[in-house]
Amino acid sequence: MNPDLFPDSLASADALEQARIKSLQHQLIRLGDMLGDGLGDEPGGAWIKREYRAVAQALGHVPPRKRDVSRTNARVAEALQRMPCPGCGGMLQQTRSGALRAKCPRCAKTYQLTTQRKEPHR
Ligand SMILES: [Zn+2]
Known part of the structure; x- marks a missing residue:
C-alpha cells in the first residue's frame, strides 16, 4: 500500500509534520550508517558528523548545546x-x-x- 503523495484534500499540518519527521529519521539512519562505516573520520567526512548532529537535534534526540561563546x-x-x-x-x-x-x-x-x-x- 502506497501512501498518497498528493492527496486531493489539503494535507493537515500534522501529516506534513509526520512526513518531515519520517524523512529526518531516514536521513538519520543513512548518516548513522555512514558514521558506522567510519566515513565521518575520513578526510572531507566531517560534514557527516555535523549533519548527523543537526538531524538528531531536529528530531529532538540531542538537547541543543547551550554553550556561551x-x-x-x-x-x-x-x-x-x-x-x-x-x-x-x-x-x-x-x-x-x-x-x-x-x-x-x-x-x-x-x-x-x-x-x-x-x-x-x-
Ligand atoms: Zn599575516
Whole structure:
C-alpha cells in the first residue's frame, strides 16, 4: 500500500509534520550508517558528523548545546589585539564566533589559539 503523495484534500499540518519527521529519521539512519562505516573520520567526512548532529537535534534526540561563546569571543578578541600575525604583522581575525582559531586576512594564514596562558620568554 502506497501512501498518497498528493492527496486531493489539503494535507493537515500534522501529516506534513509526520512526513518531515519520517524523512529526518531516514536521513538519520543513512548518516548513522555512514558514521558506522567510519566515513565521518575520513578526510572531507566531517560534514557527516555535523549533519548527523543537526538531524538528531531536529528530531529532538540531542538537547541543543547551550554553550556561551561570548566569553570565548571576548577572550579571543582581547588576545588578538595583543597578537599580530606572526607571518606578516597583520591584524588577525577570529574565524567564526566561538572558535579558537584566527585568520590573517592579509596573508590568509590560519592560527590555532591555545587556551593556556603562556608566559613570554625572557
Ligand atoms: Zn599575516
